[in-house]
Amino acid sequence: MQKKQQSFENSLSRLSEIVEKIEDGDTTLEDAIKLYKEGLTRAEDCGNILSRYEAEVLQLQKDADGSFALATFSEGMKPHA
Numbered sequence: 808m809q810k811k812q813q814s815f816e817n818s819l820s821r822l823s824e825i826v827e828k829i830e831d832g833d834t835t836l837e838d839a840i841k842l843y844k845e846g847l848t849r850a851e852d853c854g855n856i857l858s859r860y861e862a863e864v865l866q867l868q869k870d871a872d873g874s875f876a877l878a879t880f881s882e883g884m885k886p887h888a
Contacts, residue, residue: 813849815856822849 813821825846829839868878 813852815853818849818852818856822846822853825849 825842828834829842829846834842868876870876
């Protein structure tokens, strides 16, 4: 069975729940480790989703000659030479 892809919001929400459960101190060590492992997976999922969206974001840049050009967000973050 294929794993259902989680939305960014769902993964982030679950990650917040995991942090709260681990921090409350009422979790057994065994459960805390299971939650920690799930948290790592959720954090990785969030990072992957953000990376995909970052590639799609476009930024309008003004070139040295005054003209404008579209560039991906990551290209726009590079220092100009």
